Amino acid sequence: MERSNYKSEIPIFEFHGGIHPKEHKLESNQTPIQNIPLPKQLIINLKGQAGNRSLPVVNVGDKVLKGQVIAESDGIFSTFQHAPSSGTVVAIEKRPIAHPSGLDDLCVVIETDGKDQWCDLKPKSNVIDLERNEILAHICESGIVGLGGASFPTHIKLKKESGIHTLIINAAECEPYITCDDRLLQEHAVEVLKGADIISQLYDDLNIIIGIEDNKPNAIDALVAARKELGMDAVKIAVVPTKYPSGGEKQLIQLLTGKEVPHGGLPADLGLVMHNVGTCFAIYEAFEFGMPLISRVVTLTGEACQKPGNYKVPFGAPVEHLMTFCDAQNPGVLVMGGPMMGFELPNPSVGIVKATNCIIMAAPKELKHDHLALPCIRCGACMDACPASLLPQQLYWHAKADEFEKAEEYDLFDCIECGACAYVCPSDIPLVQYYRYAKSTIRNQKVEKTKADKARLRHEARQERLERVKREKAEKHRKAAEARRKAAEAAGEDDAKKAAVAAALARVKAKKAQQDDEPASADNKADNSTTDNKDSDA
Amino acid sequence: MSLISSPFAKKPTSVTEMMLWVIGATLPGLFALVYFFGMGVIVNLIIASITALVTEALILKVRQRPILPILFDGSALVTAWLLALALPPLLPWWMTVVGVSFAIVFAKHVYGGLGNNLFNPAMVGYVLLLISFPLEMTSWLPPAELAQNPVSLMDAISYIFTGTSMSGEPITAARMGVDGFTMATPLDHVKTELAQGYRLAEIESHAVINGLSGSGWQWVNIGFLAGGLFLMFRKVIGWQLPAGVLLGMMLMSFIMFAMDSDHYLSPSFHLFAGATMLGAFFIATDPVTASTTPKGRWIFGLGIGVITVIIRTFGGYPDAIAFAVLLMNMTVPMLDYYTKPKVYGHKAKRSQGDSDAH
Numbered sequence: 001m002e003r004s005n006y007k008s009e010i011p012i013f014e015f016h017g018g019i020h021p022k023e024h025k026l027e028s029n030q031t032p033i034q035n036i037p038l039p040k041q042l043i044i045n046l047k048g049q050a051g052n053r054s055l056p057v058v059n060v061g062d063k064v065l066k067g068q069v070i071a072e073s074d075g076i077f078s079t080f081q082h083a084p085s086s087g088t089v090v091a092i093e094k095r096p097i098a099h100p101s102g103l104d105d106l107c108v109v110i111e112t113d114g115k116d117q118w119c120d121l122k123p124k125s126n127v128i129d130l131e132r133n134e135i136l137a138h139i140c141e142s143g144i145v146g147l148g149g150a151s152f153p154t155h156i157k158l159k160k161e162s163g164i165h166t167l168i169i170n171a172a173e174c175e176p177y178i179t180c181d182d183r184l185l186q187e188h189a190v191e192v193l194k195g196a197d198i199i200s201q202l203y204d205d206l207n208i209i210i211g212i213e214d215n216k217p218n219a220i221d222a223l224v225a226a227r228k229e230l231g232m233d234a235v236k237i238a239v240v241p242t243k244y245p246s247g248g249e250k251q252l253i254q255l256l257t258g259k260e261v262p263h264g265g266l267p268a269d270l271g272l273v274m275h276n277v278g279t280c281f282a283i284y285e286a287f288e289f290g291m292p293l294i295s296r297v298v299t300l301t302g303e304a305c306q307k308p309g310n311y312k313v314p315f316g317a318p319v320e321h322l323m324t325f326c327d328a329q330n331p332g333v334l335v336m337g338g339p340m341m342g343f344e345l346p347n348p349s350v351g352i353v354k355a356t357n358c359i360i361m362a363a364p365k366e367l368k369h370d371h372l373a374l375p376c377i378r379c380g381a382c383m384d385a386c387p388a389s390l391l392p393q394q395l396y397w398h399a400k401a402d403e404f405e406k407a408e409e410y411d412l413f414d415c416i417e418c419g420a421c422a423y424v425c426p427s428d429i430p431l432v433q434y435y436r437y438a439k440s441t442i443r444n445q446k447v448e449k450t451k452a453d454k455a456r457l458r459h460e461a462r463q464e465r466l467e468r469v470k471r472e473k474a475e476k477h478r479k480a481a482e483a484r485r486k487a488a489e490a491a492g493e494d495d496a497k498k499a500a501v502a503a504a505l506a507r508v509k510a511k512k513a514q515q516d517d518e519p520a521s522a523d524n525k526a527d528n529s530t531t532d533n534k535d536s537d538a
Numbered sequence: 539m540s541l542i543s544s545p546f547a548k549k550p551t552s553v554t555e556m557m558l559w560v561i562g563a564t565l566p567g568l569f570a571l572v573y574f575f576g577m578g579v580i581v582n583l584i585i586a587s588i589t590a591l592v593t594e595a596l597i598l599k600v601r602q603r604p605i606l607p608i609l610f611d612g613s614a615l616v617t618a619w620l621l622a623l624a625l626p627p628l629l630p631w632w633m634t635v636v637g638v639s640f641a642i643v644f645a646k647h648v649y650g651g652l653g654n655n656l657f658n659p660a661m662v663g664y665v666l667l668l669i670s671f672p673l674e675m676t677s678w679l680p681p682a683e684l685a686q687n688p689v690s691l692m693d694a695i696s697y698i699f700t701g702t703s704m705s706g707e708p709i710t711a712a713r714m715g716v717d718g719f720t721m722a723t724p725l726d727h728v729k730t731e732l733a734q735g736y737r738l739a740e741i742e743s744h745a746v747i748n749g750l751s752g753s754g755w756q757w758v759n760i761g762f763l764a765g766g767l768f769l770m771f772r773k774v775i776g777w778q779l780p781a782g783v784l785l786g787m788m789l790m791s792f793i794m795f796a797m798d799s800d801h802y803l804s805p806s807f808h809l810f811a812g813a814t815m816l817g818a819f820f821i822a823t824d825p826v827t828a829s830t831t832p833k834g835r836w837i838f839g840l841g842i843g844v845i846t847v848i849i850r851t852f853g854g855y856p857d858a859i860a861f862a863v864l865l866m867n868m869t870v871p872m873l874d875y876y877t878k879p880k881v882y883g884h885k886a887k888r889s890q891g892d893s894d895a896h
Contacts, residue, residue, distance in 0.1 A: 419545030
């Protein structure tokens, strides 16, 4: 493929490993971004972003206009969602969603009326006059999430202000087949830069670097021209060599700064914040026109796709609608995302989500390889390809043997699942599957352990409470007994007094009796009765 | 519906391809062996290859594994090939069969087959033969230009299968040098002569060790060096490991040579003698049994180089690559564990409680 000879404006460092798979970009990046016919139904997944589910604010039967809010942020970790076109809400129910599990989740289904009628839009083009939290709130209310693939809510990513000195715009787009960012830059570089400028309003003295692979010469030219047009001379264009996965957040940071995001840390720890070109474009539209994020550029490609190219697709558009549009007959595999990190769609009826950058309608032999996995011969090709400098061969060995502690010692959780190891493996071992398996098992074990710990604590607390109640009861009994005993003793004293009185009386009597010649038998009787009394009380 | 997980793209490489490259790269060395030591080398190769394939097929059947895909992954063939290249040219056929089948069954499949064996199968087979049949295993032929009775193909076959030549001459005839003495390998010869009190300066005039490291042998080593460099260039093998072996060997032999050049062989002799290049580029580089980390490969290689020189000099056997490789094989699990490379994001010293950060 053609390489740009534009010289990077900042020095470029290297990252370990990486691979050079066939790029397959020319199939889709030769034509401008087009619209697709509006589908009859839009199926909008309420959990169409990283984080929590948005809370629906419409009811079945409601008429909605294009851009109208249909779900709100939960206020913690989600964003707003909007109607991608005008129509009627016909269902809010569980439907298959775009997730490798193939599980169902809550979706808002809109029957479109074909009018595509906008609601009232509230532009906020006066960004300079806005407070920081007003800008963030508008980003959240516009439903903007990271469009590079992870769909992390953008307003949360932008929240931290202190210490941030550089914005990196990720235009690397290193995965084969995908060209949506490339086309977006070729056609809308000015808007992307304006979006970046809005982000820079959130910080003091923010440097802006655009990281882009040298296999996008036209996009680089467009960026240079746009920068000149806008007079944003401070923006640096960093051209990196084409190598997968240079667009990975950690790898691009290493390429542009030579630094590594510390283990368990965030780019913000290095004073960096990274956003995708598509996100910048969405931010621009949200402020300039008040348009919420209701569609995105999606690359439709693959050998089975008869009309490969980039299309502006409303969210919720069913994949089967796109396939019909592209005349894709019986594709061998249907992949959402790129061939390296995407996933096979379990069901073509799912709707497009904010993370969907690409749909590959692959011919039967194009992406599936049904070779038998041979034993690992520890050749180390995976180690040489790993961008995280892991030892994939050892991780595989331990994951396969369920030796999860060992796998963790080999830093399993630093694996970014880029697939470079499996790509180069001469034994055709699906390495990433083993790592996913090990990771999820460890996570489950940790959840189980937490649960067990909680249960144990609860049990111990209960035991202690029972013990305490028992102790308190015993104490109460003891005190009651004491009280009774004291009372009894008191009563006993009374008896003694009575006895003494009786004795005294008896003596008097006796004296009288003596005088009457009677012995002291009455005295003895009285003594006995006192003793008896005391015994029964004790 | 069978879902598969990413990545969907795959580089078109295979284990078989790698194995075939390895076999192909032995050709220059093989030609040198055949040129100097006759067609017996080829006969050994054929016997070893057939034995390996048959044994592998049988044991896969016993272990109830799919036979065809594994049989043709090429690994058994490489084991046979490397072992055969290390055998004396006229070794009785059944010894080759014993060595190869032992290597396949006991050094490889008993551990669980390809990828699971701790010891280099070819070297296990070699050492079994060496300690069981020391005489036969050290009976090399004189290189062609020094041989009194050069061995033809038919003679070679006859020797290997019957123990005598076509005309009924015993094997000692084939081993006779032009000077009328039975020929040993240069390493063996030097060892014997040194033991008899000669100094190296005196021994060096002997025909068997003329040139860099003895007639014939230097060319065999140059052949394997060329093939090995080709493999390195093709990225079938890494460069650290052979570099480690050669460097370790040079360091150790240089220290001893510098101390007493009368009794210790020079680094250049060591480098081009015996199985040095075959060992460094083809045997030590067996990925399954070598260390798998970059640093570990260096240490593994250096260890082999140093141990080889020590055993060659002070041990009871003339060559020592096989022993050195097996000894270093034992250290691999430990080497791998303690030479983990620094993972991305761990450059800064790991803080305490790090493991809870996930």
